[in-house]
Amino acid sequence: MKFSELGLSDSLLSAISSSGFEEATPIQAETIPMVLKGEDVIGQAQTGTGKTAAFGLPILQNLDFDNPNVQALIISPTRELAIQTQEEIYRLGKDEKAKVQVVYGGADIRRQINALKSHPQIIVGTPGRILDHISRHTLKLAHIKTLVLDEADEMLNMGFLDDIESIIKQTPEDRQTLLFSATMPPQIKRVGVQFMRDPHQVKIKAKELTTDLIDQYYVRVKEYEKFDTMTRFFDVQDPEVTIVFCRTKRRVDEVSKGLEARGYKAAGLHGDLTQARRTQIMNEFKQGKIDILVATDVAARGIDISGVTHVYNYDIPQDPDGYVHRVGRTGRAGKHGVSITFTTPNEMDYLHEIEKLTKVRMLPLKPPTEHEAFVGQLSNAESDIGELIKKTNTEKYEEMADKLLEEYEATDLVAALLNDVTRDYVKVKITPERPLSRRHHGSGGRGRNNNRHGGGGHWNHRGNSDRNSGRNRGHHSNGGNRERSHKDDHHSGSKRRFTIKNK
Ligand SMILES: Nc1ncnc2c1ncn2[C@@H]1O[C@H](COP(=O)(O)OP(=O)(O)O)[C@@H](O)[C@H]1O
Ligand SMILES: [Mg+2]
Numbered sequence: 161m162k163f164s165e166l167g168l169s170d171s172l173l174s175a176i177s178s179s180g181f182e183e184a185t186p187i188q189a190e191t192i193p194m195v196l197k198g199e200d201v202i203g204q205a206q207t208g209t210g211k212t213a214a215f216g217l218p219i220l221q222n223l224d225f226d227n228p229n230v231q232a233l234i235i236s237p238t239r240e241l242a243i244q245t246q247e248e249i250y251r252l253g254k255d256e257k258a259k260v261q262v263v264y265g266g267a268d269i270r271r272q273i274n275a276l277k278s279h280p281q282i283i284v285g286t287p288g289r290i291l292d293h294i295s296r297h298t299l300k301l302a303h304i305k306t307l308v309l310d311e312a313d314e315m316l317n318m319g320f321l322d323d324i325e326s327i328i329k330q331t332p333e334d335r336q337t338l339l340f341s342a343t344m345p346p347q348i349k350r351v352g353v354q355f356m357r358d359p360h361q362v363k364i365k366a367k368e369l370t371t372d373l374i375d376q377y378y379v380r381v382k383e384y385e386k387f388d389t390m391t392r393f394f395d396v397q398d399p400e401v402t403i404v405f406c407r408t409k410r411r412v413d414e415v416s417k418g419l420e421a422r423g424y425k426a427a428g429l430h431g432d433l434t435q436a437r438r439t440q441i442m443n444e445f446k447q448g449k450i451d452i453l454v455a456t457d458v459a460a461r462g463i464d465i466s467g468v469t470h471v472y473n474y475d476i477p478q479d480p481d482g483y484v485h486r487v488g489r490t491g492r493a494g495k496h497g498v499s500i501t502f503t504t505p506n507e508m509d510y511l512h513e514i515e516k517l518t519k520v521r522m523l524p525l526k527p528p529t530e531h532e533a534f535v536g537q538l539s540n541a542e543s544d545i546g547e548l549i550k551k552t553n554t555e556k557y558e559e560m561a562d563k564l565l566e567e568y569e570a571t572d573l574v575a576a577l578l579n580d581v582t583r584d585y586v587k588v589k590i591t592p593e594r595p596l597s598r599r600h601h602g603s604g605g606r607g608r609n610n611n612r613h614g615g616g617g618h619w620n621h622r623g624n625s626d627r628n629s630g631r632n633r634g635h636h637s638n639g640g641n642r643e644r645s646h647k648d649d650h651h652s653g654s655k656r657r658f659t660i661k662n663k
Contacts, residue, residue: 161189185210200356205364216249229303237314239264287323312341374491378522392533399470407475416454418588426452473501480517
C-alpha cells in the first residue's frame with residue numbers, strides 16, 4: 161500500500177520518502193488511518209515490521225504546534241528502544257520541527273530536566289524514568305492527547321505493568337490510547353480492556369514467516385566441531401554485520417571470548433550485563449567497531465539493528481518461532497541476508513519442525529575445510545591490502561621499505577607480512593551444552609499451529625542488485641598449503657586484518 165493513500169500530509173510524505181520507505185507495511189497501512197482519526201488501536205505485528213512509524217506518523221500529523229504542552233507520551237521497555245523510537249520520530253518530524261525528547265534511567269537527570277523545559281511535544285521514555293520525572297513535576301501529562309504503550313509484551317516481560325498503570329493514571333481520561341506489541345499475551349489484552357476505549361484490534365497475520373530475501377542454510381555438525389566450523393565459515397564468507405545466536409549465557413560468554421581470541425571483532429550480549437555495558441556494545445556494533453554480536457534470544461529481542469548481513473545459529477533454537485525471530489534480523493527493508501543454522505545429528509528433527517513452520521527448505525552446506533578457510537582469509541587480506549595502501553602515507557615508510565627490499569626477496573617479505581595479518585589458530589574450547597532432546601514425530605507439542613508471534617508479513621522490496629553479495633564466495637587462489645601454527649599466544653587478538661599498523 162502506498163503511503164500517499166493513508167491521509168498523511170505532504171511534509172510527512174516527503175520525510176517518509178527521504179527515509180527510503182517505499183511502501184507502507186501492512187501494520188502501517190491498517191493502523192495509520194485509524195490513529196489519525198483519534199481512535200484507540202491495538203496493533204500486533206512481528207518485530208521489524210515498522211510499528212514505530214505506524215503510531216509515530218499520525219502522532220506527528222495530529223500535533224498542535226501552538227500548544228506548548230506535552231501532547232504525546234510513548235512508553236518504551238528499554239533505553240535502547242526508547243532511543244531508537246525517539247530517533248525515528250524525530251527524523252520523520254524534522255521538516256515540521258517537531259520536538260521529540262527521550263527520557264531513560266541511568267542518564268543524567270539534570271540534562272533531561274533542562275531538555276524537558278524546552279517544550280517538547282512528544283516524549284519517549286522508559287517507565288521508571290517517566291515516573292521519576294512525574295514525581296519531580298518536571299513532566300506534566302495533564303494535556304496528553306495520545307498515549308502509546310510500545311512493545312507491550314516486552315514491558316510485561318520486564319515487570320513494568322504496575323509502573324505503566326501508575327503512568328496511565330496521570331494522564332487525562334479523555335485521551336487516545338495505542339498499544340503495539342509483537343505478541344499479545346492475556347495480561348496485555350487485559351490492559352487493553354481496562355484502559356482503552358473500544359480499541360480496534362489489528363493483527364497482521366503471518367503470511368510469509370521468513371522472506372525470500374534470506375538464503376537459509378543449515379550445517380550438520382557435531383557439537384565439539386561447531387566453533388571451528390563457524391570460524392571457517394567466517395573466513396570463507398567474510399560476513400559484514402553478523403549476529404551469532406547461542407542458547408545460554410555461558411555459551412554467549414565462551415563463544416564471544418573465543419572469537420576475540422581468534423582475532424575477530426566480537427562481543428557478547430546477554431541479560432546479566434549492566435545496562436551501560438549493553439548500550440556500549442550496541443553502539444560499537446552500530447558503528448562497526450564490533451563485527452560480530454553474540455547474543456541470547458532474550459538479549460536480542462526487540463533490538464532493531466539495521467543492515468545485518470548474516471545470522472549464524474550456533475545453537476539451533478528450541479522453538480520454531482524463535483527461529484523466525486532470529487533470522488528476521490537480516491533480510492530487512494529490501495536487503496539480502498544469509499542465515500546458517502548449525503545442527504547436531506540428533507537435532508535434525510528440530511530443523512524439520514522449523515522447515516514445516518516457515519515452509520522454506522534450508523539448503524545443506526558443507527563445512528569449509530581448513531584450507532578453504534585459509535584461502536578465504538588470504539582473499540580477504542588481499543582486498544584489505546588495497547584499502548590499506550590507499551590509507552597509508554607511503555613516504556613515511558619509503559626508506560625502510562627500500563632497505564627491506566634490498567635485504568630480502570620481495571616474495572618472502574610479503575609472505576611474512578601476510579602471515580602476520582592472517583589469523584593464528586588459537587585453540588578454543590567451548591563447554592558442551594546438552595543437545596536438545598530428541599523429539600518424536602507426531603508427539604504433538606510445538607506444532608506449527610502454535611505460532612505465538614502471530615504477526616508477520618515483512619515488506620518485500622526488490623530491486624536490490626546485491627542479491628548475491630552475501631553468498632558463499634568461491635575463493636580461488638593459489639595461496640598454497642601453509643602450515644597453520646597451533647600456538648596459544650596472546651597477541652593473536654591483534655591479527656585481524658591490517659588494523660595493527662593503523663592505529
Ligand atoms: N514502510 C517501511 N519501509 C521500509 N522500512 C521501514 C518501513 N517502516 C519502518 N521501516 C524501518 O524498519 C525498521 C524496523 O521498524 P520498527 O518500527 O523498529 O519495527 P517494529 O517496532 O515493528 O519492531 C526501522 O529501521 C524502520 O526505519
Ligand atoms: Mg517497535
